[in-house]
Amino acid sequence: MSKIFNSPSKYIQGPDELAKLGGYVDPLGTKALVINTPSGVKRVGAKVEAGFAEAKATPVYEDFNGECSENEVNRLVEVAKANGCDVIVGIGGGKTLDTAKATAYFMGCPVVICPTIASSDAPCSALSVLYTDDGQFDRYLFLPANPNIVLMDTTVIAASPVRLTVSGMGDALATYFEAQATHDADGATCAGGKGGLAALQLARLCYDTLMEDGVKAKVALEAGALTPAVEHIIEANTLLSGIGFESSGLAAAHAIHNGLTLLPECHGMYHGEKVAFGTLAQLVLANASTEQLEEVLGFCIEVGLPVTLGELGVEEVTREKAMIVAKAACAPDDTMGNMPFDVTPEMVADAILGADALGHYYLD
Amino acid sequence: MSKIFNSPSKYIQGPDELAKLGGYVDPLGTKALVINTPSGVKRVGAKVEAGFAEAKATPVYEDFNGECSENEVNRLVEVAKANGCDVIVGIGGGKTLDTAKATAYFMGCPVVICPTIASSDAPCSALSVLYTDDGQFDRYLFLPANPNIVLMDTTVIAASPVRLTVSGMGDALATYFEAQATHDADGATCAGGKGGLAALQLARLCYDTLMEDGVKAKVALEAGALTPAVEHIIEANTLLSGIGFESSGLAAAHAIHNGLTLLPECHGMYHGEKVAFGTLAQLVLANASTEQLEEVLGFCIEVGLPVTLGELGVEEVTREKAMIVAKAACAPDDTMGNMPFDVTPEMVADAILGADALGHYYLD
Amino acid sequence: MSKIFNSPSKYIQGPDELAKLGGYVDPLGTKALVINTPSGVKRVGAKVEAGFAEAKATPVYEDFNGECSENEVNRLVEVAKANGCDVIVGIGGGKTLDTAKATAYFMGCPVVICPTIASSDAPCSALSVLYTDDGQFDRYLFLPANPNIVLMDTTVIAASPVRLTVSGMGDALATYFEAQATHDADGATCAGGKGGLAALQLARLCYDTLMEDGVKAKVALEAGALTPAVEHIIEANTLLSGIGFESSGLAAAHAIHNGLTLLPECHGMYHGEKVAFGTLAQLVLANASTEQLEEVLGFCIEVGLPVTLGELGVEEVTREKAMIVAKAACAPDDTMGNMPFDVTPEMVADAILGADALGHYYLD
Amino acid sequence: MSKIFNSPSKYIQGPDELAKLGGYVDPLGTKALVINTPSGVKRVGAKVEAGFAEAKATPVYEDFNGECSENEVNRLVEVAKANGCDVIVGIGGGKTLDTAKATAYFMGCPVVICPTIASSDAPCSALSVLYTDDGQFDRYLFLPANPNIVLMDTTVIAASPVRLTVSGMGDALATYFEAQATHDADGATCAGGKGGLAALQLARLCYDTLMEDGVKAKVALEAGALTPAVEHIIEANTLLSGIGFESSGLAAAHAIHNGLTLLPECHGMYHGEKVAFGTLAQLVLANASTEQLEEVLGFCIEVGLPVTLGELGVEEVTREKAMIVAKAACAPDDTMGNMPFDVTPEMVADAILGADALGHYYLD
Numbered sequence A, B, C, D: 001m002s003k004i005f006n007s008p009s010k011y012i013q014g015p016d017e018l019a020k021l022g023g024y025v026d027p028l029g030t031k032a033l034v035i036n037t038p039s040g041v042k043r044v045g046a047k048v049e050a051g052f053a054e055a056k057a058t059p060v061y062e063d064f065n066g067e068c069s070e071n072e073v074n075r076l077v078e079v080a081k082a083n084g085c086d087v088i089v090g091i092g093g094g095k096t097l098d099t100a101k102a103t104a105y106f107m108g109c110p111v112v113i114c115p116t117i118a119s120s121d122a123p124c125s126a127l128s129v130l131y132t133d134d135g136q137f138d139r140y141l142f143l144p145a146n147p148n149i150v151l152m153d154t155t156v157i158a159a160s161p162v163r164l165t166v167s168g169m170g171d172a173l174a175t176y177f178e179a180q181a182t183h184d185a186d187g188a189t190c191a192g193g194k195g196g197l198a199a200l201q202l203a204r205l206c207y208d209t210l211m212e213d214g215v216k217a218k219v220a221l222e223a224g225a226l227t228p229a230v231e232h233i234i235e236a237n238t239l240l241s242g243i244g245f246e247s248s249g250l251a252a253a254h255a256i257h258n259g260l261t262l263l264p265e266c267h268g269m270y271h272g273e274k275v276a277f278g279t280l281a282q283l284v285l286a287n288a289s290t291e292q293l294e295e296v297l298g299f300c301i302e303v304g305l306p307v308t309l310g311e312l313g314v315e316e317v318t319r320e321k322a323m324i325v326a327k328a329a330c331a332p333d334d335t336m337g338n339m340p341f342d343v344t345p346e347m348v349a350d351a352i353l354g355a356d357a358l359g360h361y362y363l364d
Ligand SMILES: [Zn+2]
Pocket: A120, A121, A171, A254, A271, A275
């Protein structure tokens, strides 16, 4: 099997970058459908408009209706066609961005992704998750290419809720461990091949950046300060984790995350928060060294990521609940198969309970 | 200034990958103009054809006339238009690939780059170098995006002349040192911004891979063996060095290379061979540690990269020749400005003479 | 640009050295104008007089009027001329010493500087700061040479208020970080050239001495004990930091200090206390490693240097105040340009707020 | 005893600095007696004159007669007086510079020292060695202050014979070992006190610089290249070793050097070459570790400093000759007393013979 490395064609990051959006769109098309939520327009609309004033490309602004559904995508495709748009821009969080990716796919035109939060590693990827109009999971839409541009306005992101960026650190925390596991298992990645040197190294850099700059960034963000550590964490959460997960593989941490979505108590938690606990469970499953466990636990506790099921909302922890999660995590089409040894649901349930116990041990 | 990370959208590497070319073209278009030299057709034509047999996309084969000139690009654009092609494929060495990139640019359609050698870091970049029909430098054509796909058939590359792959190691050798210098100087990169964490780390990985696998790969290649070390070196020469140089910056090594092209004695040497000596001169200019110098010198001598001007063909070394090179290297539009300190032509000439002397010292 | 290393011609340090002052003056002149404050005379007058008794040089004692102003300097020049003095001696704190330096400069004769505190790195430098008679900043007087002799009587200094010596540690704390930044930026120093190996190394030794002996000295000073650690800290605060700052460069820490003087809340704080916080802000601006940050924060907290704006007197911290400081710190004639990367006022404000937040985080 | 740190007031180093000499003289006086040898005038006269053209100070050029004798100094004092000179400039090697220092001392005016070689650490010091007119040692003239300016034109020095700069490395090689010995013995330094932190650290930096840059510089100098390593070695030989030896102490190495001057066979060797062997003998005397011995021996052999008495010209080595050297080295007014243990002539003779034997052992 070949080694495949996927990447957005261009990743741009810096303060007030949204003000230059128009200029970045110029080489891609002449008329841009700019998708944003009404609240997003309030936050960054003026900045975006000012930027287009100096560009050759013309913007067509359209509100996002709030759900990334086939109907919404179809509606936006019609808007794009009716306006003669030849490039799609999405501004906002996960659902807005996934909708923009899907709209561009069906239009066969380039897409520019402008996250206003750094809460997960989804922006850089070649994937949209579609829901029904009433919010149920519908299907994955695998795209033939990653976004043409991912544009991170770090001023905007630094002003977003701190918990969202911390959650992004939780998602990024899993990247290296899942990449290394996939490499050791000689497993396949979301990019459709094996991982190469590049993606695995970026996954490692992602982890090292979290350890070095995570706490500094959290402290700075709470003071409203856009320090270099914050810039580094935004790059780690988005680009490093984005390339890392897609081109070097997912394994137990995300599989356990997927299992955790079956517990109603966890529904209020962010993706990255559940992934952080999934990472801890993967480390227990693989019997990581005490040194490694303590580093990860210490990090999670310092930045405020959950290390127990209780912190994820599960007030009463039982083996039954752990088995529900574990069985789902071991579903054949999930990524548990990228662990470098045979895994049974019982092993996963024990790892979940063991991680929960370790979390309590270090919290106390 | 923002941080910008450029990348081919998809980098694919493995044995006999050219046989899958048709399948990789499918998501990008329905009719592919496949540009190749007559000799390239002999080497890989059957493999490519077989691969298209199973694909939905239809290939249109067209010979490359040997020079990457405006006339040739225009001719190919006409061929593409006449045949209704909506994706361009280039197979071969630097000039063929640059022609394919330029043709795709003027067609406004995707491009798939299939190098048959690993002699430089150009394949992944967003740049074509145009020449006149009789082979004189014409101009740089800066492209708005990197290739959609870069496809490395390692079986083909492992069968190419060893000196070409070693030359690619010379080009890759510079990447980390120029990246670090640019980072230290807070300089701009070819991608149009500052480097971020990701590209600098890939530049470092490029260097570490050369040190770890370079000699092993050279030995294997001479025996016609496609070992994992060869796979690593192909990735280092092409992807790691490609992203590394473009998104983390060039500095003295390439500037000195450019100066060396003014010496007629060097005309027979490959790009990467001159870059290797430029790297040594950059290390002397920056007063790299003895340990670092010895590592680089030892590597060059072991794999067969030049460490003296004599090995580059300059039989009589004079300060005057060094100054010709140095003055060109310090031209304002070259990349010497990415060194983290003020540099004068005199300093560069002294570094060139000093590098030459060191090379002799370690050769003896 | 050339490398320039400036130094007092002779730096002398030891217990009761003031008692030998006369002997040190002998080779420089025959009649010394000895400038001291009335309170200084009470503290060290008898010791100085006793020393001159055995010397060939004759002392002419003259009270300092309390302000280093052009009028005061002119007055002292007249006194010196009227008495036929051919060497000037200053005994006391910053203003007395600066007045002595300026008087000697206008007399064209040698100067002996005798600090009675170790609160800043000014004594060794070739600079006097002139004020108006009512205490407003007037101008910098750049001198062609550093003092002929700097004489540190460590018995006297050990008896001065501890907070003053701690403040000197705050000034000395910045030295290495500003020196390294200036070196990395290839910037110019106060000595009028580039730094060389010697000054950068003394800056490093200054930092290492603070880390090794700072807390020990603080504890000893509070007990009135002149231990070797106290001797080391006096040398670090005065000679090492003095040569270090002048010949290896200032950067963000002092620029931020200068900005902090615009906040009325900080007026009660000593120079070195503001510099200590400026150092912390520089470290955040440069994204120093967590290990480095923790070492500096731990040191400051242990010896009693401020790590938050609150400890500097700023009860209500706002981004507006941070921007006032930051804009002044980025003035073109200040030393922010010696940071090895482009710096904007916004970045500095974020670094100040980030440093304040980090300080609170580690204080709690 | 007090700690005393002596230094030239200003040390300036860089390419073509002699062309700026006039500007540097300006703040020190209006009429400069410029002392140079006839051959020195040929080498650098035009450069110096050009520089004075733009300065306010007027130069009075006077040839040096070749010997630093009381008569020559008196002659030059008369020339200076007759021309109304108020500043003295010496350009050249040791004797010219010592003559300039002595002339300035008797004139009571500032002195600017411009070495055209880097063969010893004498330029920065407060000492002149006087000879009789026919070249016999007369006496030491201890000066009250170090030079006002020491100006190193590295272009000129890099063009001087390589053996001279290597000899300077030999002189510099002793600095750290003698400084550390004096520190351990709590001995006195040439500056008239004890060493402090600063001078000892510069001595250490001197050694580290030789180890890192010595061989690189030698190789570059042989190729006529003024690389950064050459700049570093010039600073090490002159400033670092100059401050180091004067303010942190001499010990066995220079005492043994002084003894070696009694052997007629050594008269053709440079000061630094004899000091290098003296250093080796000191290491044997103090039973330095094998690691340390090998580092020093390896360095000497690589740069071409003598490690045996044979290389110093002593064809027949006998215990009698060693005792002649050893007895002189142990003279009470020499610096053997700065070794941190009791030393007898027998011990020194054995150390000399042992060093010679070790040198042979490593040479073979
Ligand atoms: Zn995730």
